Amino acid sequence: MTASEPLVxxxxxxxxxxxxxxxxxxGMPLVYAGTTGVDQPVTAAHARARKVKRQYLDGELVRVAVAQxxxxxxMIQGLLLEEGVASMTRRARGFDVPDMLAAGPRDVLVPEGGAAxxxxxxxAADVTTGDQGRGPIDAPWRIAAGLxxxxxxxxxxxxxxxxLTT
Structure with missing residues (x-):
């Protein structure tokens, strides 16, 4: 398979x-001409890419959920992928503890085209999104008001x- 072969x-x-x-x-992902795909093993990344719907790939990344x-x-990424929406995660702002890599809140991001x-x-899956309620860290004015x-x-x-004593 060479890069000079046309895509089909x-x-x-x-x-x-x-x-x-x-x-x-x-909207199908293109393959090189002359390859049927039968002789090539399907990797996990290849299988995920085939599930993504093209109409959901446009625009900048926006936050749609906050995971704990x-x-x-x-789990949220898996739900989105099953419906054809590509997503990625990043650590929420203000929480960066290198000793506990899996701990802490995560933002789930999708392209603007797939946000809705x-x-x-x-x-529908009854997952709370990041736009509802407050985020993982209290705002400073809330802390000051409580104090x-x-x-x-x-x-x-x-x-x-x-x-009373006087």
Whole structure:
């Protein structure tokens, strides 16, 4: 198999230029002409690439879910892949502990073209998305507001105590 061979669609058998990846007619991944694919072993990466739908690959990466740890992120990725949506994970901002590589929250990202479909898939599977509720780390203003409220309660208790004792 050489790079000079033309690419062909395995479904509709039309030839395409070498810079194409998918058939514009049917959306199948292109293969080199002259290869049937029967003699080549199917790797896990090849099997995953065949599941991805072309219409979901356009645009920048956007966050569609937040997983609590790596295993949950991989489960969400599997759900999305079964419906043809490509995804990737990254560690959530503010959580980078090299000693515990699988621990900590993960952001699940998909291309903008597949974001709506991904959110529908996750909603149907009853998976909480990252856009709902607060993220893995509290905002600083929430912490400051809680601290101010605690100080106010302590001051009120001390004030009431001094009034009752006099």
């Amino acid at each position: 669609c395995p479904r509709c058998a039309t030839t395409h230029a070498l810079d194409e990846r998918f058939c514009p007619d049917c 740890h790596q295993a949950e992120a991989e 479909a991904a959110r529908e898939i996750l909603l 101010a409220l605690a100080i106010l309660v302590v001051a009120l208790v001390l004030w009431v105590g001094t009034i």
